[in-house]
Amino acid sequence: MIAPTVARAFAVCALVVATAFPAVAQDRHVKVVNKTGVTMVSLYGSNVGSDSWEEDILGGDELRSGQSVNVNFDDGTGYCKYDLKAVFADGDKVIKRGINVCTVGTWTIN
Template sequence: MKSIVAVQFIAAVFFATAAHAEDLEFVLVNDSSSDLVEFNVSPASSGNWEGDLLDSGYLAPNYEVGVLIADGLQTCVYDIRGVFDDGSSVEDYSLDLCDLGEYTFLD
């Protein structure tokens, strides 16, 4: 696997700030054969996807990057969506990001 990409994405979604909320950190890995061109993380209680954390960038195959969710919420349970340049997408629901450590997209 290639080394960690030097850029760290920060998801400062700026929900209402909750006291004592902790930031959530994990490593995002693209082990698929396509570029990851959109990456969304939303609280599981939300009915909508939050903004693209790649911010018009992309994560190439065989690369990884650190992700920081600093939204001020006191929840650990989030949904994740990845969209790839080949038109495919993956959605994963109700993930405990407090215990995740790493999330890998595969073919």
């Protein structure tokens, strides 16, 4: 009788671990789409509440209008909410605050 109880306990533990793991390892990939008609020259993302922008995500590359880039925001902190800033060749800037990168799959800039 002990063996079936132990087996059942292991099965329950395995189920709990399997359902808890996705909450810890959430997908933080966001597809950034440029539909502005102007080339994006820089893209920044920082945790909500940060006093400064992190390094340029594009790293010197450009994102022409009509193009997209997949960005992995998993920086090891576990944060899901980010402020994003896009800078364009004509000097315009678009800032979007509080984007939940764990739930938003695409950010399209028009």
